[in-house]
Amino acid sequence: DSGVTQTPKHLITATGQRVTLRCSPRSGDLSVYWYQQSLDQGLQFLIQYYNGEERAKGNILERFSAQQFPDLHSELNLSSLELGDSALYFCASSVQGQAGETQYFGPGTRLLVL
Amino acid sequence: GQNIDQPTEMTATEGAIVQINCTYQTSGFNGLFWYQQHAGEAPTFLSYNVLDGLEEKGRFSSFLSRSKGYSYLLLKELQMKDSASYLCAVRGRAAGNKLTFGGGTRVLVKP
Numbered sequence: 001d002s003g004v005t006q007t008p009k010h011l012i013t014a015t016g017q018r019v020t021l022r023c024s025p026r027s028g029d030l031s032v033y034w035y036q037q038s039l040d041q042g043l044q045f046l047i048q049y050y051n052g053e054e055r056a057k058g059n060i061l062e063r064f065s066a067q068q069f070p071d072l073h074s075e076l077n078l079s080s081l082e083l084g085d086s087a088l089y090f091c092a093s094s095v096q097g098q099a100g101e102t103q104y105f106g107p108g109t110r111l112l113v114l
Numbered sequence: 115g116q117n118i119d120q121p122t123e124m125t126a127t128e129g130a131i132v133q134i135n136c137t138y139q140t141s142g143f144n145g146l147f148w149y150q151q152h153a154g155e156a157p158t159f160l161s162y163n164v165l166d167g168l169e170e171k172g173r174f175s176s177f178l179s180r181s182k183g184y185s186y187l188l189l190k191e192l193q194m195k196d197s198a199s200y201l202c203a204v205r206g207r208a209a210g211n212k213l214t215f216g217g218g219t220r221v222l223v224k225p
Contacts, residue, residue, distance in 0.1 A: 043215040056212050090156060099144050105156040
């Protein structure tokens with residue numbers, strides 16, 4: 001158990017819908033990262049937050065957005081869902097988001113878009 | 115940008131040794147991580163290399179050569195529970211600490 005929690009574990013929804021994925025980092029960690037893992041794409045970095053501020057952006061679609069709240073939990077919002085958005089979504093956290101820090105991953109949310 | 119290559123799949127026998135290679139190209143290198151991921155589960159941290167050389171941690175060792183853009187993960191005394199995907203990830207000198215992951219190497223340990 002990494003100490004990172006994610007809810008829900010599974011989510012089934014329809015195309016065109018909007019969902020929110022939630023992540024709580026390890027106690028004391030200020031930085032949160034979101035990743036998408038699909039069968040054909042591997043693990044892809046989406047976005048990073050540090051202490052409530054966006055720090056780095058990866059291959060995140062405009063239909064997706066995220067935020068980190070004052071209590072440091074983070075939410076990833078996915079809208080206008082498409083079949084291709086079906087994937088495992090992981091959240092990871094690290095202490096200060098600095099180089100050399102290990103990122104600890106949560107158990108993931110498995111999203112299925114029908 | 116960054117490019118990371120590792121073999122797709124490897125098979126080995128219980129008790130044996132397996133070496134998983136990872137080659138990378140990056141605009142500025144700032145560390146290399148190895149993660150283990152069982153199917154459907156979260157990646158778990160195995161090792162971190164930022165300087166050249168070998169890092170040993172029990173049955174797992176990781177090696178880095180920055181000049182060659184090359185790393186390997188060595189798994190010794192293989193156990194059935196080591197059957198998993200092994201992900202090589204490189205951190206470049208970009209904003210934040212973006213990790214770029216390779217596609218992963220699926221290791222199958224046979225009795």
